[in-house]
Amino acid sequence: MATMIAHDKRGFDFARWGLPALLILMLVCNIAFWTQARHARTTWGNVPPVPSERGAIIAMLGDAQMGYRVYGLMLQNLGDIGGRITNLAQYDYTALKDWFFLEDTLDSKSNYIPALAAYYYGATTKHDDLTPVIDYLEVIGQRPEPQKWRWLAQAVFLSRYTQNDLVRSFDLATKLANLSTPDMPAWTRQMPAFILVARGEKEAAYDILMGMLQNDAEKMDPAEIRLIRDWICDKILTPAQAATHPVCTSIPGG
Template sequence: MFMLKRHNLDYLILAGAILLNLGVWFNSSPRLPEWANVPPAPSTVGATASFLGDAELAYRSLALTLQSFGNDTGQVQALKDYNYENLGTWFDLTDHLNPHSDYVPFLAGYYFGGSQDPSKLMPVIQYLRRVGTYPEADKWRYLGQAVFLAYHKMKNPELALELADELAKTYKPGMPAWPLQMKAILASKMGEKEMAYNMMLDAIQNKKEGLDPIEINYMVDQICNHILTPEQRKTNPLCENQKPW
């Protein structure tokens, strides 16, 4: 009899635990975890101290954290909802930890640069602007992406022209010619035809030694078919062998 009562008590406790579990589940299941958005980045000292002074390990770990900020509650957040000002502090932090890596610059330019709200992109552009002047090979490409974001996403041609001027200064023989051409192309699109003509002509005359003939032909085509008027084209010696479009 005692054993039977003991078994009944065990079953009651089990049933009570199950009912309590179900009650908690039904009460909490409609609630979704709240996304805290992008927090401000820690200091460089604090970040490296968290990884026992290993700056490279800190960089790699924090870069992955940066990539997954919008998924930390099991939901996918739209980039337009991110706090881009705080995001900029994470770009600065990772740049201090490792200024040579391409991982975070690529993430900034081609992932975070895709925000549905282009008005938030200034921290991305300023970060790419800085990284794009670093001396490592091909870093200038990030400055080129900054020009693209400023002109096509933010619709800020003045800023794009300013960035394109900085991009042209990164040019070295052996590089593609478009860093030289970018400012002239933008100036032409903005209606500054004389400025565009002078810049293209300067590139052809003074940088000719390092340019591929195809690049030179492209610039001549830009001058003759996009910058000059039909009347100007007829009297310009550059356009003698150019077929009009």
């Protein structure tokens, strides 16, 4: 019996041979798995369906502000998964619009989501997709709170200079000019005239700008007055008309 025990002690040494063998086997299995799975990539299912307002709040344990921030971060980083970045042209902008308005129900005063919509998602190269963004900014930009008007101004910019839609941009510019928010600068009321010039309707643009000079010049910054004069003299009037027009000849050096 003692001889058998002594033999067992001289038998297979697991700590010396078994453990290294097990580690080598695990390494071989890991390499085999990697060779089969290394080309697999996480697939992106595009913009997820938007929940209801009630469902969104319940998911955040009744905290609307936490929901606004969590969903906002989700929208900010949406599509950036698996070490890859998704081109903005691949996003479903109709679904994004639903998310923007959901966020508005959670916090209508914050400018975080409007800024994300205007300056981030508004940079897409697929210009037709911008319509849902413009629709959203149009609604937000007509709010009476300070600085909300700038989102409507951004909608005008996207419609006019990115989509080159002179009809929609004029409608938006007219809404912007008709706002009565106290902190709006004078150039916001000039926007319809600028678009009318682009449409070739120079007489209507002239009437708008001249009306501003005649009625509001005392309340305007000198730089804004010079801008209006430049538009009248350089873009609306012909050189012959500008040479004799009082607005143009009153400019020093004009």
